[in-house]
Amino acid sequence: MDIVCARHGNTFAPGDRIVFVGAHQDVPLTAEGEAQARRLAAALRNAANVPAVVLCGPLQRTRRYADLVVEALGLGMNPIVDTRLTEIDYGDWAGLTNEEISSRLGQGEELRLWNEQGRWPHRAHWGGSEDEIKTGVAAIMKLLSGELAGRTVLVVSSNGILRYFAMTAAGAAAKSDPRFPFKMRTGNYGIIRAGGDKYDVVSWDNTPGAPP
Numbered sequence: 001m002d003i004v005c006a007r008h009g010n011t012f013a014p015g016d017r018i019v020f021v022g023a024h025q026d027v028p029l030t031a032e033g034e035a036q037a038r039r040l041a042a043a044l045r046n047a048a049n050v051p052a053v054v055l056c057g058p059l060q061r062t063r064r065y066a067d068l069v070v071e072a073l074g075l076g077m078n079p080i081v082d083t084r085l086t087e088i089d090y091g092d093w094a095g096l097t098n099e100e101i102s103s104r105l106g107q108g109e110e111l112r113l114w115n116e117q118g119r120w121p122h123r124a125h126w127g128g129s130e131d132e133i134k135t136g137v138a139a140i141m142k143l144l145s146g147e148l149a150g151r152t153v154l155v156v157s158s159n160g161i162l163r164y165f166a167m168t169a170a171g172a173a174a175k176s177d178p179r180f181p182f183k184m185r186t187g188n189y190g191i192i193r194a195g196g197d198k199y200d201v202v203s204w205d206n207t208p209g210a211p212p
Contacts, residue, residue, distance in 0.1 A: 001145060002049060002152045002202075005162045006040055006189040008065040009033025019097050022090035022160070023127060026059050036187030036208070037065045041072035043189075043208035044154070051075070051154035055140070057085035057161070066156040079156070084136035088160035089127025118163060118181030137164045145194035159184045165192060169199035179204050 010033035012018055021027055029037075044050055056066035056079045066079035093101050093111075102108030110121035120130040144153050155165070166182035167174040169192045174180055182204055184190065190204035 007184040009036035037068035039208040052151040054079040056156040085157040087158035091125035
């Protein structure tokens with residue numbers, strides 16, 4: 001089966017101040033963000049990889065994105081909302097730019113390690129724990145690969161959560177993968193292929209309409 005991992009579309013318009021938005025910042029998609037959802041639907045249709053099930057997080061940016069993909073594909077279903085797909089609570093970083101995290105909080109090194117190595121920043125007071133996210137993601141993947149073997153599933157979430165899907169799939173080899181830490185740009189998607197209890201990250205951070 002294929003698990004198509006899609007990051008919601010743009011929530012910032014050109015010229016906006018780009019800040020961390022997490023579990024408690026329920027911001028809407030921009031017009032371009034909605035267009036990105038329709039482009040993903042077209043890419044899935046063209047690849048003959050139309051999902052049998054669509055899951056999404058509860059925030060409006062992921063729910064709206066999933067709804068638009070379903071509508072564009074004419075699937076006649078409602079996406080399944082799963083709270084385990086909620087964006088990370090970025091704690092002290094929420095609402096701040098990269099520069100402000102470095103200058104105001106003095107956490108530039110923690111920011112670099114998160115961006116470059118996926119290392120959880122313990123001084124930033126993020127909500128929940130990394131272990132909780134890993135456990136939730138692993139449970140979703142196990143459920144999907146068991147109940148929907150041979151079918152395609154679309155999972156719509158955020159960059160912070162989706163990177164754990166790829167790292168779970170890659171397992172012990174994750175950190176040696178040139179794509180690590182599996183960051184995903186807005187509106188992009190990746191494909192994880194599941195066979196039994198084995199997973200393969202086929203592609204990651206693909207732009208709909210461009211070759212993977």
